[in-house]
Amino acid sequence: MANPYDKAHELARVLKESEEFSTLKELHDTVNSDDVAKRMLDNFRKVQIELQQKQMQGEQISEEEIQNAQKQFELVQQHETISKLMEAEQRMSQVIGDINKIITEPLEELYGAEGEGEQQ
Amino acid sequence: MANPYDKAHELARVLKESEEFSTLKELHDTVNSDDVAKRMLDNFRKVQIELQQKQMQGEQISEEEIQNAQKQFELVQQHETISKLMEAEQRMSQVIGDINKIITEPLEELYGAEGEGEQQ
Ligand SMILES: [Ca+2]
Ligand SMILES: [Ca+2]
Numbered sequence: 104m105a106n107p108y109d110k111a112h113e114l115a116r117v118l119k120e121s122e123e124f125s126t127l128k129e130l131h132d133t134v135n136s137d138d139v140a141k142r143m144l145d146n147f148r149k150v151q152i153e154l155q156q157k158q159m160q161g162e163q164i165s166e167e168e169i170q171n172a173q174k175q176f177e178l179v180q181q182h183e184t185i186s187k188l189m190e191a192e193q194r195m196s197q198v199i200g201d202i203n204k205i206i207t208e209p210l211e212e213l214y215g216a217e218g219e220g221e222q223q
Numbered sequence: 224m225a226n227p228y229d230k231a232h233e234l235a236r237v238l239k240e241s242e243e244f245s246t247l248k249e250l251h252d253t254v255n256s257d258d259v260a261k262r263m264l265d266n267f268r269k270v271q272i273e274l275q276q277k278q279m280q281g282e283q284i285s286e287e288e289i290q291n292a293q294k295q296f297e298l299v300q301q302h303e304t305i306s307k308l309m310e311a312e313q314r315m316s317q318v319i320g321d322i323n324k325i326i327t328e329p330l331e332e333l334y335g336a337e338g339e340g341e342q343q
Contacts, residue, residue, distance in 0.1 A: 105237045107318060111325040114230040119329040121227050131333055195330070198227060202326065205231040207319065209239040213251055 114202070127195050130188040137184070144185050147175045234322070247315050250308040257304070264305050267295045 118124055134140045150172050157164055179185045238244055254260045270292050277284055299305045 105233075105240075107234065107238045107241050107243075107322060108325070110230070110234040110237045111322040113225075114227065114234050115326050115328055117225045117230045118227045118326065120225075123227075124329060128333055199327065199330075202227060202231040203323070205228070206235050206238065206322065208235055209244060210315070210319075213248055 118198070118202075121198075123191070123195050123198055127188070127191040130184060130191050133184050134188050140182060140185055143178055143182060144188075147179045150175050238318070238322075241318075243311070243314050243318055247308070247311040250304060250311050253304050254308050260302060260305055263298055263302060264308075267299045270295050 134144055154164060154168065154172055157168075179189065254264055274284060274288065274292055277288075299309065
């Protein structure tokens with residue numbers, strides 16, 4: 104009988120060969136080989152992470168910080184390759200999310216069917 | 224070329240047919256068809272979730288609550304079927320965790336290789 108680990112490795116290989124991943128890798132490599140673009144994206148991510156951490160710790164976020172984050176966001180949005188990379192990352196994250204839903208479906212069925220009798 | 228979604232469905236099927244899932248489902252159904260066992264497990268989970276929520280919100284957890292949680296834990300540990308179910312859940316959660324690592328390996332490679340040059 105097929106083994107979940109073998110199938111997972113097959114899925115990883117297919118994912119790596121997918122259009123979504125190739126596009127992501129190409130854009131990622133383009134941005135990372137361009138010093139100016141890389142610095143712009145790194146700055147944007149640093150600001151995003153700092154704001155997220157503050158939010159999670161319930162800290163106050165100043166008007167200045169919000170404006171700085173917006174400025175960084177507009178900068179990366181206007182950079183064609185970076186904005187394409189960010190779209191490619193969102194698509195990949197959607198695919199990974201969908202895959203996780205598909206894989207955990209049997210568990211959802213088991214745990215979600217409580218009190219409604221068995222489905223199927 | 225194979226499609227990630229098709230592969231994910233294959234993996235979900237293999238996972239559903241796996242020893243780990245069959246054992247989990249059997250124990251889950253046994254516990255859920257036994258009113259006393261089900262109530263014991265539901266109580267335990269309710270207490271666990273309440274404590275987790277308090278912890279996440281940074282609320283104080285009383286000595287009494289800790290003792291109550293320990294008592295519930297000892298109760299479920301002593302119940303053979305429930306303790307087996309909890310072990311089966313841990314095994315399944317390990318498998319799902321491993322699968323997630325395998326699937327996101329290409330992304331880890333892409334994002335983890337920053338500054339160390341490309342890892343093949
Ligand atoms: Ca059920
Ligand atoms: Ca890289």
